[in-house]
Amino acid sequence: MKRILAVILTFLVFIGANAQELNCQVSIIYDSKLEVTSVEKDIFEQLESVIYDFMNNTKWTSDNFEVEERINCNIQLQINSIPSSGTYAGFLQVQSSRPAFNGSYNTTVFNYQDDDIQFSFSRGAALIYSENQYRDNLTSLLAFYANFVIGMDYDSFSSDGGTKYFESARDIVSLAQNSGTPGWKSNEQGKRNRYWLADNILHELFAPLRDCNYIYHRAGIDKLYDDKAAARTAIYGALNKLVKVVAARPNSLNLLNFVTAKTNEIKNLYEDAEVRDKNNIVNLLKRIDPANSSKYQEILG
DSSP states (O other): OHHHHHHHHHHHHHHHHTBOSEEEEEEEEEOTTSOOOHHHHHHHHHHHHHHHHHHHHSOOSSSOBOGGGSEEEEEEEEEEEEEETTEEEEEEEEEEEEEOTTSSOEEEEEEEEEEEEEEEOOTTOOOOOOTTOOOOHHHHHHHHHHHHHHHHHHHHHSTTTTHHHHHHHHHHHHHTTTSOOTTSOTTSTTSOSHHHHHHHHHSGGGHHHHHHHHHIIIIIGGGTTTOHHHHHHHHHHHHHTHHHHHHHSTTOHHHHHHHHHHHHHHHHHTTTSOHHHHHHHHHHHHHHOGGGHHHHHGGGO
C-alpha cells in the first residue's frame, strides 16, 4: 500500500510540475434565430469539449508550468450560421488575463473578437496540431490564438519575451494563406484579422506597443500593492509610448485593441487620483484613440 501511495504521489507531483501552459475555459453559443437540430446541439457539445482539450492539453512551449502558473484565458465561440452540413460560421471572442504581483487582482492582457470564423467539424473529429503544416481551419485558428495569448502574456513579464510565439502565430497565418477561409490574408476588407494581428505585433513600428505592454504590467500593475501612485506614473509613461505608434499607424488594430482592453481598468485605477493626473491620462488617451474621446472623458467623473 505504501508503495502504491508513493507511486500515486510521484505521479501527481509530475503532473503538477509539467502542467500545460493554458487554463482555458470554453463556451459555445449559437444565434437564437438559428434553427439548430438536436444532432447539431450534440455536435456543439462535443466541439466545446474538443476545443477545451485541445487548448489545455497541447504543449505550446518548452517551458515547465506549475498548475497555478497557467495562463488564464477564455474562448467564446458563437455560431451565427451553418452554410452547409458540417460547416459553421460566426465569431470568436478570446480573452486572457494574468494576476498582479502580491495581490488578488487580475488584469486583462488580451481581449479580441474575431468576426471572420468559418470551419468544418464533424462528430468524432479530433484536432491535431502540427507545426509547419495546415491541417484544417479550426485547428489553425485555435493554435494561432494559443500562441498569440502566450506571446502577450510573456511580453507582459519580460521585454519582448513573446517574440517566439508571435513568430509561431505568423507562421500559422502563412500556412493558411491558401485555405480559402476568411481572416488570414492581408487584402481582406478592413484590415482587422489574424494576418494584421501577427504582422503588426512583429513590425518594428510597433516596438513601442510591446514596450508599453511590458512596462504597463511590470512597473505598473505589479507595483499596485506596494505604491499605487508610482504604479499610475509608470502606467502613464507606458501609454505615452503609444504616441509614436499613433504617429506612424493611427487607428491600427493592435494599438486600439490594447487600449480598449485597458480602458475600464485605467478608469478604476484613476478613480482616486489627483485631478491633474486624471486630466493628464484622459488627454493622453484621447490623443491615442480620438474616436473614443467621450469614453475616456468618463475618467474625470
